[in-house]
Structure formats: structure tokens, C-alpha cells
Amino acid sequence: MNILYDEHLDGALPPTDKADVLQRLQQALPDMTLLHREEDLRPFECDGLSAYRVLPMLVAIPHTLEQIETLMRTCFELEVPVVTRGAGTGLSGGALPLEQGVLLVMSRFAGILELDPDARIARVQPGVRNLAISEAAAPHGLYYAPDPSSQIACSIGGNVAENAGGVHCLKYGLTVHNVLAVEVVTIEGERMTLGAEAFDAPGFDLLALFTGSEGMLGVITEVTVKLLPKPESAKVLMASFDDVEKAGKAVGDIIAAGIIPGGLEMMDNLAIRAAEDFIKAGYPVEAEAILLCELDGVEADVDDDCATVRQVLEKAGATDIQQARDEAERALFWAGRKNAFPAVGRMSPDYYCMDGTIPRRELPRVLKGIAALSEEYGLQVANVFHAGDGNTHPLILFDANKTGELERAETIGGKILELCVEVGGSITGEHGVGREKINQMCTQFQPDEITTFHEVKAAFDERRLLNPGKNIPTLNRCAEFGAMHVHKGELPHPELPRF
């Protein structure tokens, strides 16, 4: 395997002459917006993970496909790295700029190109907001299913890059299950269409490979998504528990009973109290945990499912079960959940949001483990999460102004993710790896597997110019992180290149 030794990948990139790059890009693309002064670059220094900030060398804001092709070709020739940014709402620093790189901003690609209600597809540009697709489809009784919490602001291109999830993903799938095709431009400036409107495509499944690839394989320039019919009816049950582990077990029981809820969310006491204080959603503040379970579909079907879920919840030890009486109460129940993060933010100067995914059956064990870590390190942890798909979001509360609290929060966070991996889960459910969790990738994967990722990356971008230093760690980084066993200074596979 021919992967080059590249010691600068994780840190400082080779020195680039900013004035020279600027001039070359201005020559090649006289009509493209190109920002280079510090005050213009400042707004782009971070994405939704604002703890990490880097001023990009240059910001490019193209408005035609041809400009993107030329931009990529020029950066490829100059060997200047490119980071692509959607709406900048990502929570793992996937769009964190590089000091020596170009930040490609896709905000001008914000058009819905085609909406075919009969074929139930929409062809859109990557800068279109997630919610805008559902809004455009609403007159036809259709919607786009994946609904990250940021759906008002986040863009579909970023959703594809991160394989975004949301409350509805348990039943309706992640982004990868709802995208039919993407058009991409490679680092060499070539345009390709991956996937098709047709049900299957021959050759390797490059569409799935691109989905969730965090901007490391190419730039997404167009997305064709599936639209789904809006369910006829939706009802929500709220169950209270006097014990977090019992609530965790009930989640698995509901699925095992043959029900796939439209949403199945869990909150623990700390999260319940925070949300109730903020939203007045009618939550039981004395409960140790609540489950919110939404059933959707045809009316008769929903009624049947509600009855079944009630039985399962009673058997699992729920101390109280309420069904939202009307649409207004249903909206209120959800408002508490959807505002839980800002609600927790009101309780603590800082919090650190984790995103580990585990097999559902391990929920009780992992919740117990998180409680033990919280006690051991003396920091509160609130749990608010997509319980149905095992996607936990522990929020670690701390005060960055108190010495040592940030470090302790990071330690707990790392240990929670290791626990997720230990029980057969993964270090990210929907927020991506980005810059934030690159060290934990060393826990999740073996050196052989990480090498395979690098080899796949090299098939698209051998010069490693697309979003370097994100998503896939180098083996050297893993050795430094300590997750990999290093004996007398030797990596376990000394024959592997130490890129």
C-alpha cells in the first residue's frame, strides 16, 4: 500500500505563502468572493463546537459549480488544503478551519432545484436548510424525515457529510437511508454523480461511503433526497420511573414488543428538572427518569400501539403514564425535550455534550456507569437522549472558571465513550468525529482498520488536502494518545507507515 509518510498531517501544515495563494486564486477565479482580511475571516473561525477556534487562511464563497471545480483544481495544484463548511452548526468541529487552508463556504448553493411529489423526491443544493425541504414538501403532504435538533439552521450538505440523525431516525433512518444520490466535486476538480433515483446502482456503493465522510472525500454540490408522506396521526405517551435503569430497560422492552415508535426519548431527573424549570412542560419533577414515546401512522394502528406500549411500560415498572390529550399538550411534551440542552445550560456555566451510541440492551449498565463516573469525579451529568436507537447524550456540567473542572469534564467524557465502545457501541451517534473525537477513534478501531480508512481516503484524495486532521487519526496520534499499546517506542505494526 502506497501511503506517503506525512508527519505534518495532524499538526502544522507545510508553510504556504498566503499572498501567493490569494493571487493565484484571484487570477483563476476573478468573479468568486474570496475573503482574506482578518476581520472578514473572524466569523468563520469555528463551527458549533466553539471551544475550538482557528482563523482560516482564506475563505472562498463560490456561487457556481464551475467556480468550485476551478477552486478545487487550483488548490490541488498548489497543494493547499480545503475544508468545506455548510451552515456551521456541526458539534464535533468537522468544519474547523486550517490556518494554512482555504475554507470553502457553500452558503450560496441554497436552491431547491426540483420537487417531484409523485416520485417523492427532492433535488436540492447543499446549502438548503434541513427544515426548508420539509416546508417546501408540506403542501404535498410530504416531509424529509431526518430531523437533527439544529434542523432550523443546519444544511442538507452538512447533514450528508455528518450522516445526521434526529428524533425520527429510529423509525425512519439516518441521513444515509434517506438520500438517493449526490453530486460531488473531487479535489482534482472532477464532477461525479453517486447513487441514482433508481433503487440500486451497480459498482461499489460510493454514495454510502460519502455519507458521513466529513468532507474528506470530496465536496457535495447537489443532493437528491427521499420524501415521506406525513403520518395521519401521532400520539405521545410520557412514562415516569423511580429508577433510571428501569426506564432504560423499558426502552428495549418496547422495541422487543414489536413496536417501532416515531420517537423514543429519555430524560433523567436532572434533565427533567432543568427542562421543567425552563419550559413548564408539565414534567414530573420528582421522577428519576421519564420516557417520551411517540407513535405515528394510521389512526387505528396508532391506537393499537398506544395500548401495547402502555402495557409494556406498566410491566416495566412505570409509576405514572400520561397520554398527551391534544396536539397542544403533545407539542408541550416535546418542547421540554427539544429545549433540554439550553435548559441545562441555564443550570451550569458550562456543559460538555457527549454522543455515544450503544446497543439498547446495554442502556441500564451504561447509565449506571455514567452515574458512578459522575460521583467519582464530582461533576453532575444530565442525561437527555434518543433512547430508542441507543444514542446517549450525557451532558457533563462544569464551570470552566474553576481550576481543573474542564479537565475533569473531558476525563469523564472520554471515559463515557470508552464505556460505550466496551459494551459494543460507538463513540458517535450523530454528531460525527470531526476534531473533537479524533483521539477516541483510536479506542474504537484497531490500527489495521485505521489504516484501511486512510487507504480509502487516499483513493479519493491521495495528497490528503480535504479536511486533513479530522475524522481519521494517524497512527502516531493514536500512539501519543496512549490508546494504542506502544512497547519500547515501537508501534504494534512497525511495518505500517507512520503517516
Next chain:
Amino acid sequence: MNILYDEHLDGALPPTDKADVLQRLQQALPDMTLLHREEDLRPFECDGLSAYRVLPMLVAIPHTLEQIETLMRTCFELEVPVVTRGAGTGLSGGALPLEQGVLLVMSRFAGILELDPDARIARVQPGVRNLAISEAAAPHGLYYAPDPSSQIACSIGGNVAENAGGVHCLKYGLTVHNVLAVEVVTIEGERMTLGAEAFDAPGFDLLALFTGSEGMLGVITEVTVKLLPKPESAKVLMASFDDVEKAGKAVGDIIAAGIIPGGLEMMDNLAIRAAEDFIKAGYPVEAEAILLCELDGVEADVDDDCATVRQVLEKAGATDIQQARDEAERALFWAGRKNAFPAVGRMSPDYYCMDGTIPRRELPRVLKGIAALSEEYGLQVANVFHAGDGNTHPLILFDANKTGELERAETIGGKILELCVEVGGSITGEHGVGREKINQMCTQFQPDEITTFHEVKAAFDERRLLNPGKNIPTLNRCAEFGAMHVHKGELPHPELPRF
């Protein structure tokens, strides 16, 4: 990109000393079954595409994972190519052996390792038959959804390699949507797990990349599949039409009405008559086309859907609509469809089964085009297919003993696939590319795209030892096939390596 010039890839492989390879393998693997005499090799000379036959150099039938690892490592060192074979039911020659290669037969990996009805997953070895998974899950009210026609015989490892489909895939997805994880062994003998029980996995989606990769990236040694609850109720409607195009349009209308049937199949007059003659299913032999539409789910839901579909069919011009009165009649309606291929086989000495996929809205146009080709070349074409997902299976009837008929059948077949590509579809829906459709890949994809496939392949198997000559054509082959525009003997991208 560093892909080696390799002129022998598509044809004769470099000469290998069979006696030497045999001796080396026997030394490395004294306990593994290794067939080498012509009479022992003969049963393995073809898969389900029996028009293509090649005697393998050697056949290896391991029974432990360690044997597979050693076998791969040894073949890698000796640079001997490896073709992996499941149950040998594939229809595109994906398991066609190589004269100078080892055929790895997975038949001894036939155990169900774990079946967890609560988590609704089964962990199985690749040689387990598709139907055996559903049989094992049946006592728990569960089943494995993808159901290729060959499900009695085909194995799950082959299903993953070909991303197999079936009648139920319209509603429940292809193999890729129903597999959670695979364990694979690479050509270098390394074991990897791709995917996870958890809902999403970080890093690139190598699980999706492997699914449908036709044995070119590694050997599948274990598969974890999703199990679904059996629907409470299933009802089937049979609608007759006096015009094939009207039936084709009705398919799109049903989906546009917000219904996703459990199965939505179409047969034209030739197929109807063949099936009725063979099965006596009660089909209307005078109809130009029938649609079989199965609705499944909760009883009340199914009744609602049946009423809606009836209205749509009437509006689309159905001349008659029958609902199967009971389970026996429902089984009979399906028996006609499921035996349509052998039924057509009774009408003609030979037939050639195509597998093009098209956007549903193009069904009327493509059916008209097929009829025109049938007339132009003087060969009958029967249409029996998964209409709901636009997966057509034209059966071209011919007599191989009549001079020129095979060639005419191949010409029609090629033109039908080109028509599929022209309307935005693809050259295969569920049978794979294999050896059969490797030339049509040149029609489907641009040279840049084919080059990308080769680069991805090289990330896993740089020496090109896994199933060479299948699935992805070389650019030289495309130039020879004539699908690529060659000007004065130059390929359109002369800078690309002509591997």
C-alpha cells in the same frame, strides 16, 4: 494515483505453476479440503449463469476462520487470485472461477451463531441459506426481509456480496438496508469487523461499501442481520389491464398515492400465459398485463390501503380487480409469479434474463421500447418484474440451436440495458454485474468514475487478486467494447493509466 499497468487483468492471468501452488497450500493448510483433480473441480465450473464455464485451478473448502486467514495470506504471497463462492446461485457469473485461480467455497460456514429476538438480530455464518434465517426466526414471530427468488438455496454471504433484492425489497429495503455488521478477512489475511449493532458507526461506511462489492474487497466470514416482525395481515390485489403502458403508469400512481406495498409485481401477456399454463393460478390470459399488489401491516391499515389501491387502479384504467379471498388464493396468485421464470422456460428452449432498473415514472416508455426491440429483432420478450422498485426482468426468448438467435438475444439485451441507463436507471437491480454485465458498466459509468472504482478496489487489494475481471471493467475493455469514444486510437483521458 498509483494504479499499476496490468494488461492481463481482463484475460489470461500470469502463468502459475499449479503443482507448486498446490504444494504450498497443502503445506500451509494440511487440514483443509483442497480439490485439484479435474473430476473434483468440474462441479464448481459455473454458478447460476451457466452459459459461462471455467474450470478453477484449485478449490479450497475451509472449515475454520484461521484456515481462511492462512489461505488468504498464502495466496497473497504467491500472488494467486481468489474467487469466493457462496451457494453458486448468482445470475451474473460473479463466482465464475479462474483457470489460474483458487476458488474459495464457503459452504462449511453454515451455522446460525446467535439469534436474539429482543434485539431482533441474528448473527450467522455466510453459508447459511437466506430462508433458513427466516425459518429460525419464525418461532419468535420474526423474519429476514430480503427474499430473492432463489431464497431456498442462496446463502446470506452471497446476498451481501451481490446486495440481493426480492419481492419485499420495495417496502423493506435491499440487503444493504438489512445488514448491521459483517466480519471480513482481507486478501492479506487480516480480520476486520465492519458496522456494528449500534445504529451508526464512526469512520467511513465500509459496511455499505462491502455490500454489493461482489467479492472484490475481501471475504465475508460472518454477517449480523436485522430481523423484522411478521406483519399481522397481508392481502393481495390482482388488477388486469388491456395495455401494458397503462399498467406501468398505475405502478407510479400507487406509490404517489402514499402507499408502499409489501410487493408490487407486474407481468405482461406472454408471462401471464406461460405462468397460467404451468401453475393454473387463475390469471386472466387475455389481459395485456396484470399487477399483483400485496398490502401488509396491521389489519385496519391493510384494509384502508386495499381500498385506496383499488381506487387508484380503477382510475388508471384497470379492466378487472380481484382480491384474493383467502390465504390459499393469495398463495396461488404468488405461486404464478414466483414460477414465472421456469414457466417461460417451458415455452422456449432458451431465454436470457435481464435485470435493468429504472425510475418508476419511466416504466411506460421502457416497456414500449422493449416491445419495439422485440419486433425489430424478431424475438419474443416476456416481462415479469418488481415493478414497484422499477426493477425490470425482461426475458428474451430464443433458441440457441438456431443460427444467429443467441447473438440477436444478446444484442436486444444490451440495447435494453442501454435504454435503462438512458432514462436514468442502471444495468442491474439485484443480480449484480459479475462477468455478465461488465461491458455495460462502460455504458453506465464515465472513465473517471471507473477509475475511482479501481482506486477504491486498490485500497483493499492493490495486487488485484480478489475476483479479478468481474464487476469493474478496465478502461481498455471499455475502449474495445466501443462504449467509450476512442479517437485515433486514443482514450478520452490518455493520462489515465490503461490498467
